[in-house]
Amino acid sequence: MIIFGASGHGKVIIDVIESTGNSVDFVIDDDVSVKELLEYKVDHSFNASMKNQPVIIAVGKNQTRKRIAERLENSISEALVHRSAMVSNSSFIDFGSVVMANASINSSATIGKHCIINTNSVVEHDSILSDFVHISPGAVITGNVKIGEGSHVGAGAIVIPGITIGKWVTIGAGAVIIEDIPDNAVVVGNPGRIIKFNTVENE
Numbered sequence: 097m098i099i100f101g102a103s104g105h106g107k108v109i110i111d112v113i114e115s116t117g118n119s120v121d122f123v124i125d126d127d128v129s130v131k132e133l134l135e136y137k138v139d140h141s142f143n144a145s146m147k148n149q150p151v152i153i154a155v156g157k158n159q160t161r162k163r164i165a166e167r168l169e170n171s172i173s174e175a176l177v178h179r180s181a182m183v184s185n186s187s188f189i190d191f192g193s194v195v196m197a198n199a200s201i202n203s204s205a206t207i208g209k210h211c212i213i214n215t216n217s218v219v220e221h222d223s224i225l226s227d228f229v230h231i232s233p234g235a236v237i238t239g240n241v242k243i244g245e246g247s248h249v250g251a252g253a254i255v256i257p258g259i260t261i262g263k264w265v266t267i268g269a270g271a272v273i274i275e276d277i278p279d280n281a282v283v284v285g286n287p288g289r290i291i292k293f294n295t296v297e298n299e
């Protein structure tokens with residue numbers, strides 16, 4: 097297994113991999129100033145011994161993870177799930193996604209590619225998350241919610257049942273979302289209110 101991205105998020109992914117009894121073979125980062133991640137030496141490019149190894153992208157920023165995914169398309173790992181996570185047999189998690197410790201993914205939920213379902217977060221029944229979504233620690237996505245590509249739900253936020261959240265939305269930490277949210281909106285507070293719109297630069 098190769099981790100691409102020697103970040104704090106990468107450290108947590110190491111825990112996910114080790115929790116399942118698997119091992120990390122290589123860590124790669126474009127930044128040549130980064131020499132190690134925990135006890136792992138960091139390489140700065142792919143070499144022949146890395147061929148055919150599955151890659152997981154350890155980059156928290158959704159837009160950047162998407163750019164890297166486009167580069168590494170053919171070698172991405174299947175979803176990684178921490179041993180302590182609860183994942184329903186009737187849910188579906190697409191490749192490149194990571195489910196952290198104690199997260200719950202309930203019945204008939206669908207998680208797209210390269211999503212992050214972070215520590216202690218909940219994705220309830222029948223919710224559908226598109227690719228590159230990040231659900232931060234402790235956030236709760238209740239039943240029948242839809243979340244568009246690249247959206248980020250902040251730590252501890254709550255989305256009530258049946259809500260549709262657009263693409264590349266940012267939900268602030270602790271927000272409570274009680275109505276549909278348009279693409280690119282940045283929403284904070286309880287009840288959630290739009291304070292601005294994301295551009296590619298500030299996502």
Ligand SMILES: CC(=O)SCCNC(=O)CCNC(=O)[C@H](O)C(C)(C)COP(=O)(O)OP(=O)(O)OC[C@H]1O[C@@H](n2cnc3c(N)ncnc32)[C@H](O)[C@@H]1OP(=O)(O)O
Nearest residue numbers: 214232233249250251266267268269270271283284285291
């Ligand atoms: C493992 C991990 O660490 S995963 C990472 C998890 N990360 C998060 O949960 C971070 C979520 N991000 C936030 O909550 C951020 O504050 C954001 C994205 C909503 C806004 O960030 P910025 O664009 O930098 O906005 P900024 O800090 O300038 O705040 C703008 C206004 O919104 C308010 N605001 C910002 N965040 C919040 C919030 N979470 N709840 C309520 N109000 C907020 C500010 O007080 C400010 O109000 P004012 O204009 O009246 O002074």
